[in-house]
Amino acid sequence: FGILHGANDLKLIQASSTHTKKKYSFLKVTSYYVLFLLICASLFYFLPGLALLAFVLFSGYHFGEQHWNSKFKSQSGTTIWFYSSYGLVVLSLLFVSQAGVVNVVIQNITGYAIPPKYYSYLLFFSGGLFAALYILLTKNNKVVSNWIQEMFYLALFLIIFNTASLLWSFAIYFILWHSLPSLIDQIGFLYGEVTKKSVILYLKTSFIYWAISVIGLALLYLIIGRESDTFQPILFSFLAAITFP
Structure with missing residues (x-):
């Protein structure tokens, strides 16, 4: 699910360029995407600490944006901090x-x-920042949500993270609370509405991107090997490439 929702970036970028009336050819978009992937791989190989820090920060923002974007009535200068603080709360719960x-x-x-x-x-730190911004934004009527439900989700995440392994903890959160909602958002963006027909069309048009990503990652695993010093940098650069855009 994670690769399916992330590997479709090329199609989304092209669709976004159509919405903004800026035409980008598939070759041009692909070239920029591959270049970005190579830059990520280089950073994880030569500056792994800095690259990992950037990955965590961008992931925090990405998770927060997906969860809260639809709940905002209007955006403001504090939005990016709100998104990031929420995502970092989730990640730090996992880390702790x-x-x-x-x-x-x-x-x-x-x-x-x-x-x-x-x-x-x-x-x-992230919890305090999130709480302060949440109070400020709800007071100014910029965001609408059920705080009891949000606290319930965070408590549920904490229970899952403390009872499952690291891999399963992240997989459960990522699939149920991030990838599936993100897929729904993508389908709505690409086709205007979420219906059985648009879901099937999305799966058909996205399959090639998903297949290339899975096959490419599998080949890297077979060629380089899991125990190689270069596999983890390449793996995280791949994850970064499907997260950052």
């Missing part, structure tokens, strides 16, 4: 709950271990 395993992953990528207390600092 799975600190030992997360540290192993980070150390494999960067060569450095992060003291678990810093995950708690991130949770307190």
Whole structure:
């Protein structure tokens, strides 16, 4: 689901250019996308710490944007901070709950271990910022949501993160609360409405992008090998490439 929703960026970029009346050829869009992927791979290989930090920050914003965008009545200068703080709350809940395993992953990528207390600092900071901005935005009638429901979701995430493994914790959150809603948003953007017909059309037109992404990642795994020092940088650059755009 994650690859399906992320690997369709080329089609979305082309559709977006049509909406803004800026025409971009498929070859041009593909060239920029491949260049971006190579830049991500280079950063993860030569500057893994900086690249991983950027990946976490952009992922936090991406998760927050997808969850809250439809709830905003109007955008403001604080929107980007609100999106980012919410996404970082979710990620820091995961980091705190799975600190030992997360540290192993980070150390494999960067060569450095992060003291678990810093995950708690991130949770307190992002949680405080999110709460303050939520109160401010709801008071100014810029965002409409049920705060009880939002708190329930965060509590549910914490329970899942503390009972499942790191992989399953992230997979459950990513599929149910991010990928599926994002797929619905993509279908609505591309076809104007979400119907059985538009869903089938989306799956048909997106299959080639999904297949290329899966086959490419599988080939890299077979050629390079999971234990190779270069596999994780390439894997995270791939994830970054389908997250950042």
